[in-house]
Amino acid sequence: MQNEFPKLSGKEMKALELLIHKGEMFGLEMVEASEGELKRGTIYVTLSRMCDKGYLDSREEPRQAPEIGIPRRKYWATGLGEKVYEANLRAIEIFRELAWGGF
């Protein structure tokens, strides 16, 4: 299974793209920045799955006084995440070249 290509879904690609280009982000910021591609209802399920795979890492950001509540979670792409993203981008490019190369 180690030689299997780490295929990313559309949502995973978008999340990695945002985190690689914009740096550390909160989930809600990613939803807003994705312009509709990432949804509030699914973002944390996707991010959690990506953390499990080792593509992302996260930490809790405590709220500043006087605000109280649950700390927010900030995410960033790991080295593995960046490599997988680049590999997927390259794979898409190759696929496009193969599919449309003759025209």
Next chain:
Amino acid sequence: MNDKESKLQSDRQQVIQKKLIKTLPIIAGILSILFTTLFQSMIEKVFENFIVYLFVLIIGCLIAGYFIGEITIKVTYKIDFIIKIIDLVKNPKVEEAKIAIHSRYKLLKLSGFFFSTKTQKEVFFPTMSDWDEEIFEALRKNKDAKLFMIHLRNTYTFILLMWQKSPIGDLIEFVRKIAS
């Protein structure tokens, strides 16, 4: 609710009841005249005399009194509810004080019951913290009117999330993946 609050509420109830009682005769008078005029114009053409007019006036008063009485009783029973609405309209900032102990955190208890600690920590806590963040953002900008919509939208999101993380949601996701 402490004694002071309950006394204040009963005082307010009494004030509202007094106001209603004062305005009742005026409303009854206006309605009885309306009824009378309506019935009179209909019947006058047939019986043009004073007794008929008097009879119609009494009937009009009785009908108007019945309706007003019924409405008053209903309103009196719902004064608590009306006071709460008036409070909310007059002082939406009341919501601000309630944030720390808001009932939305009960949803976390529910998700905690059904899902693992890991899922709770990685999925439901961040969702709830986004909910908090939106409320703080609205309060910072003094957009209290948005609070209701924020609660509505986030409650929907939270429940949707619970559904997606449930075994049925996982199954649907799996079928979707195979189909695509």
